[in-house]
Amino acid sequence: MSAAEAAVKFVTETPVEEIERVKEWINTEEYKEKNFERTALVVNPAHACQPLGAQMVATGFEGALPFIHGSQGCASYFRSTFSRHYREPAAATCDAMTEDGAVFGGQNNLFEGLQNAYALYKPKMIPIFTTCMPEVIGDDLTAFSKNAKLQGYIPEDLPTPYANTPSFNGSHIHGYDAMLRSILQTVTEGQKVEGKCTGKLNIIPGFDGNVGNLREYKRILELMGIPYTMLADVSDVFDSGCDGEYKLYPGGTKMEDAAESINGKATISMQKYSSVTTMKWIESEYDGEKAILPLPFGVKKTDEMLLKLSELFDKPIPEELKAERARAVDAMTDAQQYLHGLKFAIAGDPDYLLGIVSFLLEMGARPWHILCSRSTKKFQKEMQALLDTSVFGEGCSIYINKDLWHMRSLLVTDPVAGIIGDTHAKWAARDAKIPLFRIGFPIIDRVNLHRTPVVGYNGAISMLTMLANKFLDIKDETCEDQWFEMMR
Amino acid sequence: MAERKPIKGITTEKTENLIAETLAAMPEKAAKKRAPHLGANEPTSSTCAVKSNKKVVPGVMSQRGCAYAGAKGVVWGPIRDMIHVSHGPVGCGVYSWGTRRNLMQGIPGVTSFPMDFTSDFQERDIVYGGDLKLEKLLKEADELFPLNKGMSILSECPVGLIGDDINAVAKKMENELDKLVVPCNCEGFRGVSQSLGHHISNDSIRDHIIGKFKFKEEAGPYDVALIGDYNIGGDVWAAKPILEEIGLNVKSVWTGDGEVEKIGATHSVKLNLIHCYRSMNYMCKVMEEKWDIPWLEYNFFGPTKIEESLRAIGELFDDKIRKNVEKVIKKYKPVMKEVTDEYKPRLEGKTAMLFVGGLRPRHTIGAYEDLGIQITGAGYEFAHQDDYDRTAPEMAKGTLIYDDVSEFELERFVEELKPDLVGSGIKEKYVFQKAGIPFRQMHSWDYSGPYHGYEGFKIFARDIDMAINSPTWDLVKSPF
DSSP, X not given: OOHHHHTOEEOOOOOHHHHXXXXXXXXXXXXXXXXXXOSSOEXXXXXXXXXXXXXXXXXXXXXXXXXXXXXXXXXXXXXXXXXXXXXSOOOOEEOOOOHHHHHHOSHHHHHHHHHHHHHHHOXXXXXXXXXXXXXHHTOOHHHHHHHHXXXXXXXXXXXXXXXXXXXXXXXXXXXXXXXXXXXXXXXXXXXXXXXOOOOOEEEEOOSOOOHHHHHHHHHHHHHHTOOEXXXXXXXXXTSOOOSSOOOSSOOOBOHHHHHHGXXXXXXXXXXXXXXXXXXXXXXXXXXXXXXXXXXXXXXXXXXXXXXXXXXXXXXXXXXXXXXXXXXXXXXXXXXXXXXXXXXXXXXXXXXXXXXXXXXXXXXXXEXXXXXXXXXXXXXXXXXXXXXXXXXXXXXXXXXXXXOHHHHHXXXXXXXXXXXXXXXXXXXXXXXXXXXXXXXXXXXXXXXXXXXXOOSHHHHHHHHHHHHHHHHHHHHHHHXXXXXXXXXX | OOOOOOOTTOOHXXXXXXXXXXXXXXXXXXXXXXXXXXXXXXXXXSSOOOOOSOOOOTTSOOOOOOHHIIIIIIIITTBTTSEEEEESSHHHHHHTSSOSOBOOOSOBTTTBOOSOEEOOOOHHHHHHOSHHHHHHHHHHHHHHSTTOOEEEEEEOHHHHHTTOOHHHHHHHHHHHHTSEEEEEOOOTTSSSSHHHHHHHHHHHHHHXXXXXXXXXXXXXXXXXXXXXXXXXXXXHHHHHHHHHHTTOXXXXXXXXXXXXXXXXXXXXXXXEEESOHHHHHHHHHHHHHHHOOOEEEOOOSSHHHHHHHHHHHHHTSOHHHHHHHHHHHHHHHHHHHHHHHHXXXXXXXXXXXXXXXXXXXXXXXHHHHHTTOEEEEEEXXXXXXXXXHHHGGGSOTTOEEEESOOHHHHHHHHHHHOOSEEEEOHHHHHHHHHTTOOEEETTTGGGOOOOSHHHHHHHHXXXXXXXXXXXXXXXXXXXX
């Protein structure tokens, strides 16, 4: 036998005992410790990359065509992700850089891409954002897009805000932030008029995959009689009707409204962590008052929002919202017994986590494992302060920069009743044999959840209904005959 | 093969006019680039005139992915007992995690790894390079998932741009861990589509896996491998039993629900049966040259093609297999007739347009035709000339052929040809559904499947009927 032949190994089969051993081992404390020791490997992260967030914002303005400067494959991934989550078209173009782009830079791709995109899709604005590739080679978007206009590829007056959104920094919420700031900077340029006030509220929903939430904000503002402009309004874009005609630009924030937003009476952001730089910029440039509100999950955070709105616009809280609040509280007191003391695990974006935790604490439930895949000490502190406001926050733990494989270890060594997160958490939930409550982005394995609001008083009722009834279902499905009852 | 009957209302001239009119809306340079990729079908011509495998025209909405997508999503991802590392920033791994529906057996996290392993590159990794991180990562992965049979390293764009040497790391770690560690330089910017990713992956399987293993049992005369079936929605589990029923031993599957060591021992089979020609023909050719293994393309979509394929397979074996083939065909004939009896009355005379990846626009045509549906347009995201040459005879004269069709063009074509169904991908699905046109997502079987084999045809027929004849379409036009 030659050496080469000797090197050929037999196909092996892993002994059953060995499989059983590892199967049990991955559920142990010992494994958990080892799992938490890793520093290089990330397994099942609960976050995506910056340009995805940028695309969400870029889609949210009337007639705006998101333009990805970089690789074709990335564009395909972002579009697919949105289409899977919303079950809607997600229009975006790309200048499809390849090897030669990597060598010579992507200016020619950008020129040609802008020219074609403008001619074919007739956008009112082309927000441009990058993928890894042009970021690594250092393409200069300021110069490139200026040159594109100078050389006549697109009209001089076509707004082309851009954002640098390298995927090796931050996550989708940071891309959201960067692109929003850039669009606002571009569309409001020269629009500020001293002393002029539109009397309107600018509301920034933040990276929120729930179009129902956006609609709920608008409904609340209408009930309060507050005129508003939602900045990056994807509610119609990603929730358009089926009437026999495909529209490339269904809705979005009107360009005039976006431009006028700089003269607004007030600006609020509903998500702190996905609008950090935008709000900083608005703070220095916009007139009117500014506020960063907590995502209004549950009663208290909704109260906070309404009080702030009432204060900013000197409007009373309408009777209808008071009645809604009372109904939500009624629902919560009626059903508290089904959630009281139950431990939950949660994974998601910082603002979502803060909102969900606040709601759980109100219900007397315990947000036991709180995991944020990419975040900061600052967030950790804020979350801890929230936990500290309630006895139900005692003993709960926060994990930042950890992934869903860490979460799995937590679930199997220190069990909880359910996990709240996006679809990616379904593996951990299954291994831990607990239900996954799908709140967040993306939800690609259930229908219509993105249309059901979870913010506001009505949102609190929705969340409560989703959680409590699932536990009742489980009881009915799993209890022995003698415990199967008519009433629950 | 009999030439298709012409389709009512479709002529070469009409199709060419439609193409010309569509191109007229584009800037001159774009129209010039796109023109060679669109054409009216000439079934009798020896080569399809439509050009393919060229760069995407910047700024148009193309549906293409990248080399990484071809490597991770298609070739490597389905190998169930390996850890596939998406090496680079977080996005690529997240987006390709679980989204191609290549189902697999095994215990997730123990013996199978339908998960997202990534190095989640940060800025410092770009600046200082990610080789050391990769080494550490592989060690951590091996420690936490000890029953893995090997690891693949799939590089994302930045890895190639900053000049990291994953090949050296792989070599080093293969020795250190005494496991297969396979580098795959499939950075997304390489090539023009997913296709190069398939090729690069095939090359790395050739260089690192094939020939490294042997089966314990003696080689037999009926040993075959199933190449280019990725088990989308359980396709492999519907195709494999048929081959086994005719008496063949399926020794390994590439790569749907695949096991790496069996893949590494494939060079001992008697015949390679290839389903997705586009993604795996390279490997069949390698095994043919190096180990003298013949290969045959087959098609398990719909009874007509299944029968044709089974007979062609039988021809390469002895009487025993040939008899079995006839037995199997006879056994399933009534089952298939039941299916067509149920669905054909509602589908006969309908038309469909297809735009999918690298084989389905031609392979599924037979299944549609079994249901009485004619195909008026077909095209591919990332096919090559040989794919189009194989498509032309399957299509009627004058039908539309479109390569890397942009959303703008496809919308226009659909508007004009008014098919009863469009079969394409997730990005196109809702565009056409908003317009009130029934649609099936043909990359992923629209979360259904399998569509392969006899079992699959039943599901395919039901799904196509469900799509075209859903009463929901009647609600689209409001009465007010």
